[in-house]
Structures are given as structure tokens and as C-alpha cells.
Amino acid sequence: MKTNLATYIDKEGNNMLHLAAELPSPNRLNIVSGAALQMQREMLWFQEIKKIMPNSYVIETNKKGQTPKEIFMKSHEDLQKKGEKWMKGTANYCMLVAALIATVVFPAAFTVPGGNNQDTGIPIFLETNWFRIFFISDAVAMLFSSSSVLVFLSVLTSRYTEKDFIKTLPQRLALGLGTLLISIVAMLLAFTAASFLVFQCKTPSVPIGIIVAAPVIPISLFVMLHYALWFDIFRSAFISNLLFRSQHKLFEARKEWQSPVCMQLRFGTKFKQMIRPSV
Template sequence: MMQASAHQLVYRLWKALEDENFSSTAVQYHMQLLLEAAQVGNVEFLVILIRSYPDLIWQVDNGYGTLFHVAIKHRQEHVFNLIYEIGVLKGNLACVCTKKGNNMLHLAGELPSLDRLNIVSGAALQMQRELLWFQEIEKIVPKSYVNMKNTKGKTPRDIFVKTHEELQKNGEKWMKGTSNSCMLVAALIATVVFPAAFTVPGGNNQETDIPIFLESNWFTVFFISDAVTMLFSSSSILVFLSILTSRYTEKDFLISLPRRLALGLATLLISIIGMLIAFTAACFLVLKSKTSVPIRIIVGAPAVPISLFVILHYGLWLDIFRSAFCSKRFLFRSQNRLFKQAS
């Protein structure tokens, strides 16, 4: 309700300003306010103003450029996405340069502030996000601007490589550390479940050498979950091993490494769940004659570590899977807000 009230307040104040001999010169006096709104990502504020006065899109500040230049510099994707709603005219905005000779691609090559960089977890995912920004702006600016030099004689690629060198190294270090830790867990799981397939609960019949609980449904659950755990833990080890042996080029950070990490974590989670299901099935087989409350609690205990694993790693999982499979769709897309009729 406070957000809706704030929007109504901005709308009415802007209308009152228009009634007081509003002209293009008035816009220039409020340019700093608009730039600050773009810097912090207050897209709702900008939408209200641009709907009332569309010429705000074309206003240029000598030091900062347009609103979209500020959005790129501070990685405010919600503000930048407004550029997709003005059609082919966005090419004119892409030709604007700041007083230092920086075009949009130069700004995309610079490293943003830490608060904008840390909106995703892990240096590797941050590097991927920066690459996505640079590639997207590269599609918008004229081709001659890709290798254009600013007043310091730097091209956008020169700036990107220089400013992101440390981030790329940290991304490689973070990816290897995460892979090593997860691969260790997967190896421990594989070590546990492999002998469990041959030392089944209840043992074997001494005369026939057939498992005693072979006909039990819980024995089937135990054996299948044990086999699934072995399969997925082994797969997880191989996936994380492929991450450790990667070349760690820019292209690897863009698609390959995030998807490998997502696949490795998914197979690791499945192997953990399978191991706990196998434990539960073994408890039912051995203690099926026991119906006391403590036994039931022990049998249901595996739900606790599964829940903890999901809850404690929810944020990291969300960042990894979104970066691996739908990061570009989440970052750059038209939201049809600018010229949509206000409710």
C-alpha cells in the first residue's frame, strides 16, 4: 500500500509541475533527479515520468549520458529493459557518448560497484552476469562502436579484460573450491553405498545364499535406491571432475561452467536423497516388528537433513540454476511497462 501511495504521490506532483508552465527547460533542472532514480533502479518512478513526458528518454547529461547509460554503468536491468520498448529508435540512444568518449559498450566493460556485483552468489556467476551484459550491449550499439576508443585510447574490450581480470581469477578459484567440496561428498556417498549392495539388511539364507528379505517390498526399495545413489554419486564425481579440468575461458563462464555446476549439484542432491531412502528402507526391514514411537522417529529422521540441505542452500541453488538455464531471459526482456496504460 505504501508503494502504491508513493506512485500516486509522484504522479500527482508531476501533474502539478506540468500545470505550472512546464517546458523543456524544466526537465533539464530535474535531470539529476532522473539520473539518481536510474542509478538506484527506481523504474516505477521513471515510468511515471516518461509516460507523462516521453522526451525524457532523449535527455542527455554531458557527464553521464542518457538514463540508459546510467542503468548500464550501475547494472540496473529493470531500467535498461525500458530501451526495448522504444523500437528501432534505441539505435539513436546507443550512439550517444559521454564527455569522456565512452559509449554504452565502454560502460558495460567497466566493473560495477560491489553492491550490484554481489546480487548473485559466487564470483563465477558474477563473471557470467558481466559477460551477458557486455554481449547484450554489443548487439545494440553500432558495429563501429565495438572497437571505438575513448579519450584514453581504450576500446570496450580492453576495458572489460582489464577490469574483470581479478573477477575471472576469483571465479575460477570459487568454482574449483565448490567442485572439490562437492566431489568429496559424492565420493564418500559412493564409498558407503557400494558395499551396501552386497551386505544387504538381514543377511542371506545360509543354505541358498539368497537374501532373507528378498520378497519384501522394502527390500526392493532399498536395492533400487542404493543403485540410484551409486549411479548419481558417480555421475556427480565425473561432472565436478570436468569442472576442475576446464580451461576457464570467458566462453566457459558464460554457459558451460554454470550448467556443469547445476548438473553436479542436482546429481549430488539426488544421491543424498537416495542414500537416505536406502537407510529408511533398511530400518523398516530390520525393525519392521517394532512399532514404538522412538523407532518411528528414527525411521522418519532422514527428512531432517534433506530439508536442511534444501533450506540452507536455497539461495545458492536459485542463483546457480537461474544463471545456468535462464539468466539471459531473466536479465534482458521487455516488460511492456512504459507505454502500458496505467491502472
């Protein structure tokens, strides 16, 4: 059945791949957010249809002399430009945030809370647990914010070809957002540890709840406000191969059912109509 359906053509000479190359309606494109992710979804859809088409139909031209690939490139030209603009804008703003975090946490490693011993130069709170938490969190924030800047820089300098939209760009964007989130969490954790170090002897005057809530509130807001975008990006980056995989196995019939005799017994005269020539 799958082979027969793939050979059908319409009155304009378009086969199934020609139709899959057309740009869908806006409500179909808006299933995912972001023009770059929409372009990736369209590329994956085109490739999935291409897999079930005979090789001769992949390069077949319609009555206008257009191949499926030519139709896809022409109809998705504007979407590709919008995807490049969206990807660069997102990477630019995220890289700015990562650079700000790196700017803040770098000097914090040398101006430790509580100061240093004037005789030895060793930090006063060196042996405390909160100081270890502060220093480790500050180092993690510095490491991941710098990594995030480099990842987003690679997004900005990408070639933005059609193949880049399938895996390379979504994975880089997901990696950059992941490292950015880790750096934000580590920076706020370092702030909490520094607050406990400074006010550890005066906790009654500074409510502990305020110190603990300081990192929780911005992290929660960051996750809630960007949840939908994050979900689309990570799904497109890491499970894109499963987006168009059928759960019902419609075309995976048993081999003995695929013979012409069995097909005619099951579908009667409809089967004779299905195997009509495609010309």
C-alpha cells in the same frame, strides 16, 4: 531512439559499450552470490549492450586507445580469477561429499540387511517390498553419486575462459548439485528401507517416527541452508538468456512512429537535440 542513444559518446571518447565494460559497484555485483555467477552476469550484460550497438562502435577506441573488449578484460581480470577460485572450491567440496556417498553405498549393495541364506546365498528379505526399495535406492545413490563426481571433475579441469562462464560452468555446477541431491535422498531412503527391514518384527521397541524423521531432517536442512545458492545457480544456468529481457518493451515502438517526422511531432525540439552527431 535506441539507435541514437547507442551512438552517444562522452568527453573521454567512451561510447555505451565502453561504460558497460567497466566493473560496477560491489552492491551491484552482490545481487548474485559467488564470483563465478557474478562474472557470468557481467558477461551477459556486456553482450546485451553489444547487440544494440552499431558494428563500428564495438571496436571503436576511446581517447586512451582502448576498445570496449580491452576495458572489459582489464577491469574484470580480478573477478575472473576469483570466479575460478570459487568455482573450483565449490566443486572440490561437493565432489568430496559425492565420493563419500559412493564409498558408503557401494559395499551396502553386497552386505544387504538381514543377511543371506546360508544354503542358497539369496538374501533372506528378497521377496519383501522394503528390500526392493532398499536395493533400488542404493543403486540410484551409487549411480548419481558417481555421476556427480564426474561432473565436478569436469568443472575442476575446465579451461575457465570468459565464454565458459556464460553457460558451460554454471550448467555443469547445477548438474553436479542436482545429481548430488538425488544421491543424498536415495542414500537416506535406502537407510530408511533397511531400518524397516531390520526392525519390522520389533516396531514397538523402535519408534517408527524416528526412522521416518531420519532422512527428512537432513534433506530439509540441506535444502534450507543452500536454497539461495541453489536458486542463483539454477537461474544462471538455465534462464540466463532472460535476465536482461525487458518486460515493458520500451524500444519496440511501431514502425510508423520511428520516422523522423513522427519523432519530431512527439518530442518537438528535444528530438533535434537527440539526433546530434556523436563527434
